[in-house]
Amino acid sequence: MEWIDFATPKSVSEAVEMMASKGDRARAMAGGTDVLVQLRGGRRSADLVVDMKEIPELNELSYSAQNGLTLGAAVPCYRIYQDKAVIDNYPGLIDAASLIGGIQIQGRASIGGNLCNAAPSGDSIPPIIALSGVANITGPNGNRQVPVEDFCTGPGQNVLQNGEILVSLTIPAPQPHSGANYLRFIPRNEMDIAVAGVGTSVLLDASGQNFVSARISLASVAPTPVFSQAAGDSLAGKAVSDEAIQEASEKAMADAKPINDMRGTVRQRVHLVGVLTRRTLNNAIQRARGG
Amino acid sequence: MPGVTHVQTTINGEEVNFLCEPRQSLLECLRDVVGMTGTKEGCNDGNCGACTVIFDGRIVDSCLVLGVEAQGKEMTTIEGLATPEGLHPLQQSFLEQAALQCGICTPGFIVAAKGLLDQEPDVDEARVRHWLAGNLCRCTGYDKIVRAVLDASQKMK
Numbered sequence: 001m002e003w004i005d006f007a008t009p010k011s012v013s014e015a016v017e018m019m020a021s022k023g024d025r026a027r028a029m030a031g032g033t034d035v036l037v038q039l040r041g042g043r044r045s046a047d048l049v050v051d052m053k054e055i056p057e058l059n060e061l062s063y064s065a066q067n068g069l070t071l072g073a074a075v076p077c078y079r080i081y082q083d084k085a086v087i088d089n090y091p092g093l094i095d096a097a098s099l100i101g102g103i104q105i106q107g108r109a110s111i112g113g114n115l116c117n118a119a120p121s122g123d124s125i126p127p128i129i130a131l132s133g134v135a136n137i138t139g140p141n142g143n144r145q146v147p148v149e150d151f152c153t154g155p156g157q158n159v160l161q162n163g164e165i166l167v168s169l170t171i172p173a174p175q176p177h178s179g180a181n182y183l184r185f186i187p188r189n190e191m192d193i194a195v196a197g198v199g200t201s202v203l204l205d206a207s208g209q210n211f212v213s214a215r216i217s218l219a220s221v222a223p224t225p226v227f228s229q230a231a232g233d234s235l236a237g238k239a240v241s242d243e244a245i246q247e248a249s250e251k252a253m254a255d256a257k258p259i260n261d262m263r264g265t266v267r268q269r270v271h272l273v274g275v276l277t278r279r280t281l282n283n284a285i286q287r288a289r290g291g
Numbered sequence: 292m293p294g295v296t297h298v299q300t301t302i303n304g305e306e307v308n309f310l311c312e313p314r315q316s317l318l319e320c321l322r323d324v325v326g327m328t329g330t331k332e333g334c335n336d337g338n339c340g341a342c343t344v345i346f347d348g349r350i351v352d353s354c355l356v357l358g359v360e361a362q363g364k365e366m367t368t369i370e371g372l373a374t375p376e377g378l379h380p381l382q383q384s385f386l387e388q389a390a391l392q393c394g395i396c397t398p399g400f401i402v403a404a405k406g407l408l409d410q411e412p413d414v415d416e417a418r419v420r421h422w423l424a425g426n427l428c429r430c431t432g433y434d435k436i437v438r439a440v441l442d443a444s445q446k447m448k
């Protein structure tokens with residue numbers, strides 16, 4: 001790794017000032033599980049690495065029925081899957097936090113870092129899109145909010161401008177009769193990069209027999225995570241049935257634009273999107289019914 | 292030297308001071324600066340777990356931590372397990388169960404397993420295998436490692 005300077009700001013404003021002073025030569029770091037590998041491998045370079053872990057807002061993990069979940073951008077995965085409020089209200093988020101890397105990686109890796117790294121395969125991004133997450137950003141010009149489905153702009157690219165940092169994610173409180181799930185396909189049991197992944201959330205009516213709405217998002221099948229609005233919208237107002245689920249999975253497959261690479265072929269990935277959409281929808285429905 | 296940082300940290304219960312460059316990993320600092328070579332380097336990119344240490348109460352890959360991040364923190368390395376009275380039960384079980392061949396992965400497995408047993412004394416095979424998924428071994432085929440951890444968990448009760 002080339003020479004870097006390292007700073008540990010204690011507040012959001014201090015962090016923004018440091019990031020802004022170095023422009024594109026500054027790099028934020030949360031758990032470092034992406035950025036240290038990239039800096040060492042020469043895929044990214046920086047003059048200043050700014051540690052986000054001592055800023056209170058970036059360590060916040062709080063839930064209220066009114067405001068939903070506030071997930072600080074530097075909170076590591078293990079804190080997420082050990083948190084009672086997340087376990088009770090966001091099982092779809094637990095699905096992702098507990099499968100990123102192994103236990104050592106989960107001790108450091110944050111969801112904020114997973115999102116900012118903007119890998120098409122980032123496992124936390126589809127479930128957060130499915131859960132209507134919003135990114136809370138602060139920069140030299142103040143605060144702004146971006147829906148997570150609009151955050152990634154290309155492989156390793158996101159909407160953050162020089163000097164801006166991701167402070168937290170907000171995920172609305174789950175409505176009654178809603179449920180979510182994330183699944184990915186990997187050839188091993190653990191520690192691999194998704195060949196394809198699907199996150200879904202559903203809102204059912206009080207009878208549990210009809211869809212009110214649904215959101216579906218895909219990993220590893222395009223240059224960015226994909227929000228398949230057509231797939232989710234196709235379920236709105238329909239009775240829960242294998243036919244409706246099949247139709248949604250076909251719409252999701254149509255939105256998948258994968259490439260052939262060493263992990264999988266176009267055909268396999270599109271097929272997987274169909275399978276995983278059906279499975280995650282069924283799991284989300286079961287959770288929505290309280291199962 | 293400009294930019295060299297003084298780090299004060301606690302390793303295996305003792306205060307340690309060292310000087311490092313911000314780009315140096317905790318693994319490099321432990322091995323090359325402090326001279327504690329028990330922690331091993333396998334991949335240097337987070338995949339093999341050979342460099343596992345307990346950092347601030349959690350197991351982490353020390354190759355993916357910067358040395359400067361150790362400022363004010365506490366950590367346990369493989370050197371912190373045995374006492375003057377003898378080996379740690381995990382070390383004893385690894386020997387008895389022949390859970391190592393070349394030994395490069397062993398400190399990482401033992402420290403990772405300690406991280407598990409310290410917080411969950413009751414473990415079954417599935418839990419041990421899942422917990423150790425971030426540790427790779429090219430020699431043993433894993434079975435003996437898993438058996439050694441289960442054996443140690445019995446001894447530690």
Ligand SMILES: Cc1cc2nc3c(=O)[nH]c(=O)nc-3n(C[C@H](O)[C@H](O)[C@H](O)COP(=O)(O)OP(=O)(O)OC[C@H]3O[C@@H](n4cnc5c(N)ncnc54)[C@H](O)[C@@H]3O)c2cc1C
Pocket residue numbers: 027028029030031032033034035036037052058073074099100101102105108109110111112113114115116117121122123124160164165166167191192193336337338
């Ligand atoms: C062995 C191994 C296994 C892995 N397995 C998986 C896996 O299964 N699934 C998966 O999705 N990923 C996996 N990863 C990748 C990585 O662990 C995750 O993407 C992780 O969530 C990144 O979080 P972090 O906190 O470590 O990010 P960092 O490395 O600290 O940061 C990642 C990027 O985000 C930027 N950034 C971080 N915080 C902020 C902020 N607050 N504001 C602005 N920018 C910020 C950084 O500049 C950097 O570009 C794996 C990595 C390793 C080494």
Ligand code: FES
Pocket residue numbers: 331332333334335336337338339340341342343352353354355
């Ligand atoms: S050397 Fe750190 S994980 Fe392999």
Ligand code: FES
Pocket residue numbers: 390391392393394395396397427428429430431
């Ligand atoms: S004993 Fe050789 S790598 Fe595990």
